[in-house]
Amino acid sequence: MNPTPPEALRPLLAQADVLDHDASLAAQVVPALGRSGVLRVGVPREHGGDGGTTGDALETIASVAAHSLTAAFVFWGQRASIEYLLQSPNAALRALWLPRLLAGEVAGATGLSNAMKFLSGLEALQVQATPEPRPSGAALHRLDGQVPWATNLRPQGFLLAVAVERRDGGPAFIAALPSDRAGLQRSDDLDLIALRGSNTASVRLTRLTLGEADLIASDARAWLPAVRPAFLALQCGLSVGLARASLAAARAQGGPARSVLREPLARVEHGLAEAVAGLKQGLQTGQFAAQPVPLFEHRIALAHLALAAVQLELQASGGRAYHRDAPLGFARRWREAAFLPIVTPSLTQLQAELDKRAAALARDRAAVPAEISGA
Incomplete structure (x- = not known):
């Protein structure tokens, strides 16, 4: 699945460079997201949404990120805030704020x-x-x-x-x-x-x-593990969309680089498809609530795949990527890619958590023979 943004959102996404460079259009983003209906994807119908799954919402964020990471970052923040209210036991708070968040009348x-x-x-x-x-x-x-x-x-x-x-x-x-x-x-x-x-x-x-x-x-502590899968998975939509955009741009280039880069492009595309499929499966089964390690690993892998895709776009574009007047969007995607490793939780923070869990598991395994022998 690789959806395209709704028609109502495209005029804003066409201003991706402006959204990246300055705040002159910042006030328009949340209302545009609300009018387009994308905020309702993956939200139960009984709460004012269009139905579907968190995986559908991830894909919708990715479709926006392929055009503008700024708009997608705002989208993720809004959609994550919506998720908090959906999973809150405070029905009165949800009734007060959820309709306004879904409509883009107030920012989350x-x-x-x-x-x-x-x-x-x-x-x-x-x-x-x-x-x-x-x-x-x-x-x-x-x-x-x-x-x-x-x-x-x-x-x-x-x-x-x-x-x-x-x-x-x-x-x-x-x-x-x-x-x-x-x-x-x-x-x-x-x-x-x-x-x-x-x-x-x-x-x-x-x-x-x-x-x-x-x-x-x-x-x-009791509530955060339940909302963390959506928080991180929706965040992964940023990497997925940017990676797809750079891979498409690299594929569109001609010249000798096209044949040289055929295999690296195929590897990144395959890795991206596998990571997205694994992420959706984990969301569907509910695995990530009890086992967050695979979720952390997907977040890290997808960010690295996006960085690799932007590198391949640079190699495929050659010197044209350094021409400010070239309508390639490469310079913006390069800056956008630099943001992915530091979005909280950053890749270093996630890796530190994985290392900590691996060390604890190793200690537990090492302790088993001693316990058995002393029994």
């Missing part, structure tokens, strides 16, 4: 990258809650901290998901913070070398008031 900013690293023991949570009981007995928290990097912080309005550590020792939780909540301050856009139309910035929280109605999940 997924600030849970820190949480995913926290789940793997790679990083402490950067937002803390101080409980302040009210006379009514209802729980109230004051939040302080920061989200150093989040995409889709649309100045016209966003809903930010954050993981919060409780200073009273209770379980960490996941909260939804509207952008107009007192105590929330958005920074200027980060000075990125690419993807500058993605409304990527940081957020500072200072004594922000939070109630039970704002909770996505009351126990982060």
Whole structure:
């Protein structure tokens, strides 16, 4: 499956270079995604979606990424935020925000990258809650901290998901913070070398008031493993779409490079098809919730395949790739590819987690003979 973006989205995707270079079109991305209907793919019909699977949503993100990684990155942030509400036990919160997210009326900013690293023991949570009981007995928290990097912080309005550590020792939780909540301050856009139309910035929280109605999940450690498969698999759509675009561009080039690169192109195409098939199968079976290692491996493999595809596009294009007036899109795809290894969780963070799990497994295996002999 290799879908094309809907017609309604193509005028925006035709401005891929502008979306990459500056923020002049940033305000248009989320509304365009909403109008096109792509945000409803893989969302159950009873929740306002078009039905289908997470694999269908992955393919839809990939179809956008083949034209603009900036638009696809915003798409991923919006769709991940939608997924959080779909998997939240807080029905009232879902009813309040999900229709607006699906329609592209408000941006969904997924600030849970820190949480995913926290789940793997790679990083402490950067937002803390101080409980302040009210006379009514209802729980109230004051939040302080920061989200150093989040995409889709649309100045016209966003809903930010954050993981919060409780200073009273209770379980960490996941909260939804509207952008107009007192105590929330958005920074200027980060000075990125690419993807500058993605409304990527940081957020500072200072004594922000939070109630039970704002909770996505009351126990982060119990909830995050269930949402992580969609979070990472949808993120993989960025690599899949970019890889397909570069492979197609390389195939379209003529000259002597075409025959020389035939076998390397075939290898990358085959690897890409296998990785996507494996990713979809793991999503379908639910394997990744209990066994995240294959999911991590797919994320790493797909990013490397995208990097290899861009290298092959460069070799196939030759010197033309360095002409600024050449309508190849190569320079943009080169910058986009440089982003894939550092999208949180980054490839180094994922590899560190795989190494840690492998070392723990080796220790467990080594301990078995000693236990048996001492029995």
